[in-house]
Amino acid sequence: MFRGQIGMRKNYLTVLAVLISALLPNPAKADFGDADFPVGMFKDGPKSYHDAWCRSIKNKCRVRFQGPAMWVEGQGGIQRDQLIRYRYDVDPGEAGLFTGLSVGDYYNYVSYTSKSGIQREALFIFSNRPAQRDFIKAFVRWKKQESRPIPNYRLPASQGPQDTHGRDKGLNPYDNPPITDWSEKTTKERDPKCNSPVYRNKPECRE
Numbered sequence: 001m002f003r004g005q006i007g008m009r010k011n012y013l014t015v016l017a018v019l020i021s022a023l024l025p026n027p028a029k030a031d032f033g034d035a036d037f038p039v040g041m042f043k044d045g046p047k048s049y050h051d052a053w054c055r056s057i058k059n060k061c062r063v064r065f066q067g068p069a070m071w072v073e074g075q076g077g078i079q080r081d082q083l084i085r086y087r088y089d090v091d092p093g094e095a096g097l098f099t100g101l102s103v104g105d106y107y108n109y110v111s112y113t114s115k116s117g118i119q120r121e122a123l124f125i126f127s128n129r130p131a132q133r134d135f136i137k138a139f140v141r142w143k144k145q146e147s148r149p150i151p152n153y154r155l156p157a158s159q160g161p162q163d164t165h166g167r168d169k170g171l172n173p174y175d176n177p178p179i180t181d182w183s184e185k186t187t188k189e190r191d192p193k194c195n196s197p198v199y200r201n202k203p204e205c206r207e
Contacts, residue, residue: 044067045068047178048064049063050134050138054125056125057127062185065138083110086143088107090104091107092104104127105125107124108123108135109123110123
């Protein structure tokens, strides 16, 4: 009987310890736990990248926003205070003319003052409406320096000029250290074999 009482007491203490530990905050978690972003993730301003066409159709380039900078990977860019104005135009295309659908190419013109003091203009083209929409949203956030993460965090790889993929492929700008060198490129060079009709439609050649 005495041993049974000792066993019951141990079980009671074990249950009590479990209940107390469940009520105490987990030092590794805080507030919303797994739903919380790391502290300071958005403090450096907006970040995103957008796969566009630069100045002419099919001339692929990757545009990045990071803090006060906007640039084309591997080439160059500007700081927020160099921006003069932005405007866009839409070429509805033949399909849009007859169906009323928003089909065609979107032309984004960015006027800025170069480092030498000359006014210049750049052109970024999209033919995918969601990609165009996300580019404009990101541009406005960059212009206002608002660090809200959507869609910068949510859809960093769904903003190509034509096809959307819905995967960040490890390139989410909030999951990677800031880029300090504008000559750095995160795009892959097209494999020459993709020009062959045999490989053209394979997944690695469609991206």
